Amino acid sequence: MAATPKKNKRLHLATWVRDRLWSESGGHCQNPECRVDLLSFVKRKHVGELAHIIPASDDGPRAEDGRALTDAERALPENILLLCPTCHVVIDKTPGEYPPPVIHGWKLLSQEARAIAHGTPVFTSRSKARSAIEPLLSANKEIFNQYGPKIDVFDDDRADQWRKQVKATLLPNSKKLLRLLAANRRLLTTDESDTVHIFTLHIQQLQDRHLKGDWMPGSVRFPLAMASIFEDKS
Numbered sequence: 001m002a003a004t005p006k007k008n009k010r011l012h013l014a015t016w017v018r019d020r021l022w023s024e025s026g027g028h029c030q031n032p033e034c035r036v037d038l039l040s041f042v043k044r045k046h047v048g049e050l051a052h053i054i055p056a057s058d059d060g061p062r063a064e065d066g067r068a069l070t071d072a073e074r075a076l077p078e079n080i081l082l083l084c085p086t087c088h089v090v091i092d093k094t095p096g097e098y099p100p101p102v103i104h105g106w107k108l109l110s111q112e113a114r115a116i117a118h119g120t121p122v123f124t125s126r127s128k129a130r131s132a133i134e135p136l137l138s139a140n141k142e143i144f145n146q147y148g149p150k151i152d153v154f155d156d157d158r159a160d161q162w163r164k165q166v167k168a169t170l171l172p173n174s175k176k177l178l179r180l181l182a183a184n185r186r187l188l189t190t191d192e193s194d195t196v197h198i199f200t201l202h203i204q205q206l207q208d209r210h211l212k213g214d215w216m217p218g219s220v221r222f223p224l225a226m227a228s229i230f231e232d233k234s
């Protein structure tokens with residue numbers, strides 16, 4: 001049985017946890033409405049503060065949202081983010097305005113911003129861009145062929161697998177595709193830009209359906225021209 005976190009306690013955070021959070025934040029406050037540069041050094045010291053979502057101590061802000069969490073779980077990067085001193089004070093003084101799902105959302109946005117800014121290659125040729133996106137398109141196509149919805153096929157297992165695969169692989173692949181297409185948009189033809197626009201809408205709707213349960217009728221279909229994007233006839 002895990003030890004219950006005591007009051008007025010501070011947890012020691014491992015170096016790898018600190019490193020992970022500095023990398024995840026890119027050195028900027030992880031509140032998306034702030035993004036202040038945490039590396040604005042004052043006498044060689046940075047201004048970043050490690051903030052707990054569920055506090056180390058049982059009497060801290062949002063403690064009631066995480067009674068079941070052990071000391072070890074509270075010290076993991078998933079439960080901590082880097083903030084500027086002002087945002088740290090604001091979320092801890094008004095925890096009702098900043099419940100855990102809101103702050104977890106900040107971390108996701110921060111991870112995404114990092115991937116866009118630093119984790120997406122910018123290619124010098126269409127063929128290199130094609131090589132990067134082709135495996136992602138193929139993997140998604142394979143999932144669709146195996147599990148995707150089909151007219152006149154009503155199979156609960158297939159539908160269940162489809163939902164799982166969309167969340168686990170198809171949507172993450174599609175987000176990578178969208179990042180690659182955005183970073184290399186100067187290599188797209190005008191027609192391809194239009195196709196990417198439709199693909200973006202399609203993925204947005206797929207995400208709304210599968211992650212938010214928003215089943216609006218009249219969805220945008222996958223544009224078939226995506227299959228040959230960046231492809232040049234030789």
Ligand SMILES: [Zn+2]
Nearest residue numbers: 029034084087
């Ligand atoms: Zn801030």
